[in-house]
Amino acid sequence: MTVLEPIAGERVIHRINPVAKLAASAVIAVALVLSIDWVSASVALALEFALFPWAGLSARQFVRRTWPVWIAAALGGLTILLYGQPSGDTYLRFLLVHVTDGSIELSIATVLRMLAIGLPAIVLFATIDPTELADGLAQIVRLPARFVVGALAGLRLVGLFIGDWRALELARRARGVADHGRIRRFWGQAFALLVLSIRRGSKLATAMEARGFGSAPRTWARESRLHGRDAVLIVLGLLVASAAVSVSVATGQWNFIAGR
Structure with a gap:
């Protein structure tokens, strides 16, 4: 199983419509993007961690899926800390590096906001x-439908690309051309994969056209509907977003980005 493959299961979260999952994560993201403050992000993050045990992921799966978000948040916070807008007392100044009270607060808010937006999106996806x-x-x-089904077909080929990359590595190693020049070998192998993907895409397009794709009104083998459990997840997303914004406004920490 790769990191991109969905996690199957029989829990309620696995039966929720993907559109509801997208809506819930989008509501939280929009609410947190509107302000740069640590209070709203920390409240949202705390509520999200309270809900994560019902997300259908084990602790190992959670770490395996979300580690890029943690690294990105740490790097983003470090960048803001060193090069953010200075204000208040100065603690370090060297060339372009300027660490102040304002940059520290903004760095903390950035890290929390990236985690509060990224973690639920990854977990739901x-x-x-x-x-x-x-x-x-x-x-x-x-x-x-043409766009959706085409994107689905492209996504389904990601796993094949990974297999093709490994097959190319083994083939080149068998011919004795993969023992040195790693960087040069990477670009040559990437070009070979590009050619292979174009050929596969052409064959797929021909096959879809032969089956009449896009020539008539499309029917669907599986009907997609929203149910009560989908509404519950969307409401939970709204509650998390509302609580984060309300606490931030009540504490006077709300910092609307349009006013900056």
Whole structure:
């Protein structure tokens, strides 16, 4: 199993419509993007961690799926700490580096906000089946079927690309051309994978056209609908976003980005 593959299961979270998962994560993201403050982000993050045990991921799966978010948040916070807008007392100044009270506070807010936005999105996406997502986007959101099905076909080929990359490595090693020049070998192998992917894409497009894709109104093998459990998840997202904004405003920490 790769990191990109969905996690299957029989829990309630696995039966929730992918559109509802997208809506819940989008509501939280929009609310947190509107302000740069540590209070709203910390409140949202605390509520999210209280809900994560019901997200259908074990502790190991959670770490394996979310480690890029933790690294990105740490790097983003470090950048803001060293080069953020200075204000208040100065603690370190060297060339372009300027660490002040304002940059420290802004760095903490940035880290918390990136985690509060990224973690629920990754956790919810981990239990989304690409085919069910395509069904929901086309039938509920009413996105164009040609675009949705084409994107689904491309996503399904990601696993094949990984297999092709490994096969190319083994083939080149068997011919004795993979023992040195790692950087040069990478670009040559990437070009070979590009050629292979273009050929596979052409064959896939021909096969879809031969089956009449896009020539008539499309029907769907699986009907996608929203149910009560989907509404519960969206409401939970709204509650998390509302609580974060309310506490931030009540404590006077709300810092609307349009006013900066």
